[in-house]
Amino acid sequence: MNALMAGISPKVLSTASFMDRFWFGDSSFTEAGRSGDWMFMFIWWLSVFFFVLLMVLMVYFSYRYRRRPGQHAPVSPAHNTPLEITWTVIPTIFFVVMFFEGFRGYVKLNYAPAGAIQAYLLAYQWSWELEYPGGQVSSEATMTSVGTRASNPEQHFSSIKAPIWYFPEKQPVVLRMTSRDVIHSFWVPDFRVKMDIFPNRYTSYTFTPDALDDTAPIMEDAEVGAYRYRDHIVLCAEYCGDNHSEMAAVIRVVPREIYEAKLEIFGSPRGTLAERGRVISQQRGCFACHSVDGSSNIGPTWKDLYNNEFQYTDGSTIRVDDNHLRESIYEPAAKIRVGYPNQMVSYQGMISPEQLNWIIAYMRTLSGATPAEDMAAAMVDPDAQDGTQEGSDGG
Ligand code: HEC
Ligand SMILES: [Cu+2]
Structure with a gap:
């Protein structure tokens, strides 16, 4: 039991x-x-x-x-x-x-x-x-x-x-x-x-x-x-x-x-960077507009977003990297994906730079175009690092 x-x-x-x-x-x-x-x-x-x-x-x-026999029913x-x-x-x-x-x-x-x-x-x-x-x-x-x-x-x-x-x-x-x-x-x-x-x-x-x-x-x-x-x-x-x-x-x-x-x-999630990113994205309501399974919602899906090229309304083609993600989350109006409305509000001040890292780490794990060693980096559990460090010092 x-x-x-x-x-x-x-x-x-x-x-x-x-x-x-x-x-x-x-x-x-x-x-x-x-x-x-x-x-x-x-x-x-x-x-x-x-x-x-x-x-x-x-x-x-x-x-x-x-x-x-012989008895009559009385009147009720x-x-x-x-x-x-x-x-x-x-x-x-x-x-x-x-x-x-x-x-x-x-x-x-x-x-x-x-x-x-x-x-x-x-x-x-x-x-x-x-x-x-x-x-x-x-x-x-x-x-x-x-x-x-x-x-x-x-x-x-x-x-x-x-x-x-x-x-x-x-x-x-x-x-x-x-x-x-x-x-x-x-x-x-x-x-x-x-x-x-x-x-x-x-x-x-x-x-x-x-x-x-x-x-x-x-x-x-x-x-x-x-x-x-x-x-x-x-x-x-x-x-x-x-x-x-x-x-x-x-x-x-x-x-x-x-x-x-x-x-x-x-409120302060633990686990790998990518896991924290998923929790924060959920808590901040990103999934109301973004899917992670490839289906299109109000905003573009996060599946295969990282390290892929997309068209933007100013005529540019951009390969999505950390800097683009940073800009998209803090200043969403700067570059608008073709086919999507300018409907995302800025998360400046609501998502700390630390939390931004977690979200980026999470997005990497959702992308098949991400190099394998990059994926491994995103999966690092920061809480586990101290232990590894001490271990190698001792040896
Ligand atoms: C109200 C709906 C909505 C919410 C909530 C929302 N977004 Fe968006 N998002 C959009 C739309 C629409 C676009 C496409 C237009 C644009 O590029 O601004 C977009 C674009 C993006 C892009 C750029 C995609 C690309 O192809 O360049 C990223 C990254 C992004 N959102 C991340 C987030 C994160 C992280 C959150 C939560 C903290 C979030 N979004 C919450 C609607 C939303
Ligand atoms: Cu049910």
Whole structure:
């Protein structure tokens, strides 16, 4: 059992106490989820009670007052005021309870308390991308196994690429959600929620994760140290194509300091220059207009851009190199690619020279025309360099 699965502790019926089998009401991990559970169990047992009562009475009456030889059916009474008041007032009380409790639950599910974290969630075939308020993007999707069945977790969703989203405990969160392609549905079984996500439209969902208590498992994290956490699986509940069943993510509830430390790390990405470049490009929204797979968008694709020749509206032909890229990003209007509008804004001041290097390194890896040794240079991991240096000094 890996660390991730340890964090997921669903209450399963096979291990539930006797009482829990009748009223499995408090196993959700949000206040709103618990009121949904309460409502469900209340309506269920109310219905069971009246169903059984009515069926028993019906059978009893049909026996007790069955037709007997020589007996005439009596005329039905037209009215019975006390009885009529009873069968009006009692159900009304139940319905009023259902309405107000249901409404309170609905409000808890749909209206975020003041001071909520607003994050943007993009759903697409077949994954999710979460952007925090500061523009940070959720950690890399990691190969992971998430088990929803304690009885046999290994068989459930073993080895899925699931992004992990960090949120602080007890902190209201609002997700503003939209889809890049088809209709998806945001489903967090632990929070008892499903919310549809549409292309060309926003829907939102709010939740406030419970505080982490002593039962929450402990994560040993190389970057930020040990901390308590609790994982909640996110799935897509709207059949959306081939890999629909693998469209998973994990909401990881952590102490506030850990959340802040994680955002700090997401904001200053690690890894090779090229990897950092990809993360920064994503965070700065370049992919809204540029593709990396050769398809044309508002702007030209980055695939095979580097070290290839293109025509510009001033009649020049330019081989794209570092200097051209620098100019295109800081002064996009200086040279306009033939066939494209002058629609890119300058990123002067928004992308530091250091970050520019990362983006260029990333673009190189996207180009088949890049000499092999150039590619190798772009793949260098600057954090690994110190180690190599020390090693060679010592030898
Ligand atoms: C609003 C859409 C839009 C966004 C966002 C955008 N670009 Fe552009 N980009 C364009 C368009 C349109 C062109 C072509 C016109 C031109 O050359 O200015 C272009 C051109 C470029 C070029 C030059 C391509 C060539 O063939 O010379 C580079 C490099 C570039 N963009 C990088 C970026 C980077 C890096 C980002 C993110 C930091 C970014 N773009 C964000 C629309 C966009
Ligand atoms: Cu989906």
